[in-house]
Amino acid sequence: MSEVKTKLQKFQYRKIALAIADAFIIAVSGVISNYILIALQDGIPHKQLITNSVLSVITCLGGLLICGAYNKLWRYFNSKDYLSCVSGTLIGISVSCVFIYILAGEIPLRYVCLHTAIVIIGICLFRFIFKRTFIDLTEAGRHEAKHKRTMIIGGGQATKMLMKEIRNAQKSPYTEDKSTAVFDPVCIIDDERSKIGTMIYDTQIVGTTAEIEKFIREFEIEQIVFCIPSCLEDERKRILDICSKTELPIKVIPFLGNLLFDDAHTTLLGQVRDIRVDDLLGRDSIKFDNADIKAFISGKVCMVTGGGGSIGSELVRQIAKYKPKQIIIVDIYENNAYDIQQELIEEHGNDLNLIVRIASVRDYYRMNQLFNQFHPQVVFHAAAHKHVPLMEDSPMEAIKNNVIGTFNVATLAQFHNVQKFVMISTDKAVNPTNCMGASKRCCEMIVQYLSEQPGCKTEFVTTRFGNVLGSNGSVIPKFKRQIEHGQPVTVTHPDIIRYFMTIPEAVSLVMEAAAIAHGGEIFVLDMGKPVRIVQLAENLIRMYGKVPYKDVKIEFTGLRPGEKIKEELLMNEEGLQKTKNKLIFIGKQIDIDVDKFIIQLRRLRDAALENNEETAIRALHEMVPTFMTPDEFNRKYISTAEKAEPSIKKEPVSV
Numbered sequence: 001m002s003e004v005k006t007k008l009q010k011f012q013y014r015k016i017a018l019a020i021a022d023a024f025i026i027a028v029s030g031v032i033s034n035y036i037l038i039a040l041q042d043g044i045p046h047k048q049l050i051t052n053s054v055l056s057v058i059t060c061l062g063g064l065l066i067c068g069a070y071n072k073l074w075r076y077f078n079s080k081d082y083l084s085c086v087s088g089t090l091i092g093i094s095v096s097c098v099f100i101y102i103l104a105g106e107i108p109l110r111y112v113c114l115h116t117a118i119v120i121i122g123i124c125l126f127r128f129i130f131k132r133t134f135i136d137l138t139e140a141g142r143h144e145a146k147h148k149r150t151m152i153i154g155g156g157q158a159t160k161m162l163m164k165e166i167r168n169a170q171k172s173p174y175t176e177d178k179s180t181a182v183f184d185p186v187c188i189i190d191d192e193r194s195k196i197g198t199m200i201y202d203t204q205i206v207g208t209t210a211e212i213e214k215f216i217r218e219f220e221i222e223q224i225v226f227c228i229p230s231c232l233e234d235e236r237k238r239i240l241d242i243c244s245k246t247e248l249p250i251k252v253i254p255f256l257g258n259l260l261f262d263d264a265h266t267t268l269l270g271q272v273r274d275i276r277v278d279d280l281l282g283r284d285s286i287k288f289d290n291a292d293i294k295a296f297i298s299g300k301v302c303m304v305t306g307g308g309g310s311i312g313s314e315l316v317r318q319i320a321k322y323k324p325k326q327i328i329i330v331d332i333y334e335n336n337a338y339d340i341q342q343e344l345i346e347e348h349g350n351d352l353n354l355i356v357r358i359a360s361v362r363d364y365y366r367m368n369q370l371f372n373q374f375h376p377q378v379v380f381h382a383a384a385h386k387h388v389p390l391m392e393d394s395p396m397e398a399i400k401n402n403v404i405g406t407f408n409v410a411t412l413a414q415f416h417n418v419q420k421f422v423m424i425s426t427d428k429a430v431n432p433t434n435c436m437g438a439s440k441r442c443c444e445m446i447v448q449y450l451s452e453q454p455g456c457k458t459e460f461v462t463t464r465f466g467n468v469l470g471s472n473g474s475v476i477p478k479f480k481r482q483i484e485h486g487q488p489v490t491v492t493h494p495d496i497i498r499y500f501m502t503i504p505e506a507v508s509l510v511m512e513a514a515a516i517a518h519g520g521e522i523f524v525l526d527m528g529k530p531v532r533i534v535q536l537a538e539n540l541i542r543m544y545g546k547v548p549y550k551d552v553k554i555e556f557t558g559l560r561p562g563e564k565i566k567e568e569l570l571m572n573e574e575g576l577q578k579t580k581n582k583l584i585f586i587g588k589q590i591d592i593d594v595d596k597f598i599i600q601l602r603r604l605r606d607a608a609l610e611n612n613e614e615t616a617i618r619a620l621h622e623m624v625p626t627f628m629t630p631d632e633f634n635r636k637y638i639s640t641a642e643k644a645e646p647s648i649k650k651e652p653v654s655v
Contacts, residue, residue: 052115147183153224159227190205212242222249226239296322303379341354389560436562442624449592452592461513501525601623
């Protein structure tokens with residue numbers, strides 16, 4: 001039985017079987033046609049019937065072969081393939097009529113028409129019935145394994161490898177990788193038209209990416225696998241954008257540079273993963289020089305303030321890979337600090353010298369105690385209040401934590417001769433429209449001020465980047481939570497756009513900046529094109545297999561206090577200087593009046609410590625001349641954008 005099944009799975013046997021069935025249908029159709037005509041007192045002689053049937057079988061099989069009726073597996077027959085059957089039959093009958101006319105003279109037209117109609121109906125009906133029967137029989141044993149009808153995007157070498165692994169694993173009763181059970185490849189899509197109609201193993205390349213939605217309906221596809229690891233990012237994004245509109249689960253093969261073939265990753269199939277939002281950023285993932293970072297971190301005592309947060313914890317993870325002498329995590333929130341501590345202990349055990357201390361950067365004396373105790377050589381300052389609306393309601397806390405906290409840690413780094421101090425800033429510090437952004441701009445100025453002090457031995461550096469996908473307080477976790485709870489997805493404004501990067505990218509930028517900095521720089525990441533938040537929400541909904549505005553509503557709640565429609569990465573006064581990493585630039589610092597700055601900083605600090613909100617906000621405006629109201633900025637931006645182009649909606653990329 002297994003041998004018969006193996007033969008049936010081979011395409012050449014199926015073609016022979018189908019041709020035999022077609023020959024039988026053609027011959028029987030001739031007999032049926034003649035019996036019908038005899039019943040109407042109008043049949044043809046028996047000898048002529050035999051001659052016509054034999055010729056019709058030969059010529060129709062030839063016509064069907066020429067028209068491609070045998071080029072596809074039965075279960076994948078579609079409307080085009082049925083048309084090929086009709087064309088092949090018409091060609092075959094026409095040729096047989098020519099031969100009959102030459103050999104036996106005239107043949108009744110009524111017989112030809114009736115015979116042709118019955119042959120076409122018989123051949124097409126047989127394929128339709130057999131297709132349904134074949135699918136039912138072959139998939140009867142697959143339901144337990146939960147095979148999903150899968151469309152594969154890409155007809156290259158990666159797909160050949162993937163198909164080979166899937167088929168070998170499914171045939172082997174001893175395979176340990178049960179993940180193959182979810183894949184039943186039924187069609188392949190490729191934009192190279194010369195490949196259309198060809199087979200990869202037993203699966204046909206049926207069309208181009210422009211036809212994805214059509215073939216999904218035709219083949220009753222249940223999931224998509226994007227299998228072009230070498231695809232350029234713009235093209236990758238275009239195709240994934242089409243796929244995300246199909247409401248089907250999407251899995252991807254990682255970028256070529258991210259594929260692994262080692263003891264832990266022996267197959268391509270094992271590296272197929274669900275699509276992530278960062279697959280749709282609209283730019284390549286940023287690559288960093290690990291050799292520089294390793295030389296910089298290895299053997300050093302590294303302190304990370306805010307080490308339990310989204311950025312801080314990833315910083316600690318990446319630092320741990322480069323064999324530091326010691327890592328000191330400083331965080332005021334003990335739950336986060338505990339979580340990252342346990343994670344690192346589980347991963348590195350006794351190989352990592354890890355210290356965790358609960359402390360606030362606002363507490364100068366506590367921080368001084370930690371500097372005295374551990375003597376850090378590198379300080380990554382990630383501790384900050386970052387939530388814009390909350391800080392609008394509590395501006396004193398933004399000033400105390402961000403400004404005073406940064407001043408405390410930075411001056412202590414200078415006093416204790418720390419080699420490098422890296423401050424993590426935000427694009428919201430550029431032309432800020434809220435207290436959080438203005439406070440972070442003050443932090444940048446503090447770092448610049450200290451870097452310009454005579455005899456300063458510490459190299460101070462600032463890193464500035466946009467929103468981080470998946471970080472605490474970012475839109476992605478909020479959108480996911482709303483979708484999973486069946487709630488409407490809330491977006492503040494239909495035109496709001498943001499720059500995005502992944503947490504690993506953000507942290508790698510900080511590490512790279514620390515490695516190549518000489519002191520006094522602001523490192524800025526070229527983050528590509530901005531992303532429209534509403535399109536991010538729409539595509540995230542589609543990735544859950546739902547229809548935006550139908551299955552999941554999107555509600556516009558209005559801009560929040562202090563919120564801009566568009567963030568920026570550079571102020572007008574700042575130029576850009578290239579670095580050896582083509583996507584990292586150094587922003588030219590704006591000159592600071594040192595004497596005036598320290599007086600303003602003292603005034604801001606005193607007002608914040610006294611919780612004198614009015615005085616503190618006024619002092620913040622004096623220190624940051626570009627600090628404006630959100631209404632003022634948004635009106636100016638919309639006006640400028642509308643003059644530049646008819647609709648500001650054309651500027652950002654869709655995701």
